[in-house]
Amino acid sequence: MEEHGKDALTKVNVSVLSPEQQEQLRQFKIQTRISNEKYLRAHPEVDEIVGGFLRHLLMKRPSDIREFAADHFSSLTIPSGSVMKGNIDTD
Numbered sequence: 001m002e003e004h005g006k007d008a009l010t011k012v013n014v015s016v017l018s019p020e021q022q023e024q025l026r027q028f029k030i031q032t033r034i035s036n037e038k039y040l041r042a043h044p045e046v047d048e049i050v051g052g053f054l055r056h057l058l059m060k061r062p063s064d065i066r067e068f069a070a071d072h073f074s075s076l077t078i079p080s081g082s083v084m085k086g087n088i089d090t091d
Contacts, residue, residue, distance in 0.1 A: 049076065 062068035
């Protein structure tokens, strides 16, 4: 049975890989997670930016999320002190 939609793109049948390839994939995933975690810890502003966007999104509940995101991030400024200045509930 063929899968459709975005779930089909994210599911990988690792059984077609050799044991060595499966181990390489596992190690790659581990290293990617470690690298991502280090980056996010070094850049706490990412949490503030994404968190601010999600709060604003859930408060406004726009019908066109892509347009809302484009407007939200195009008005984002990064002055000294506060990452989210200028985008506190402008809609």
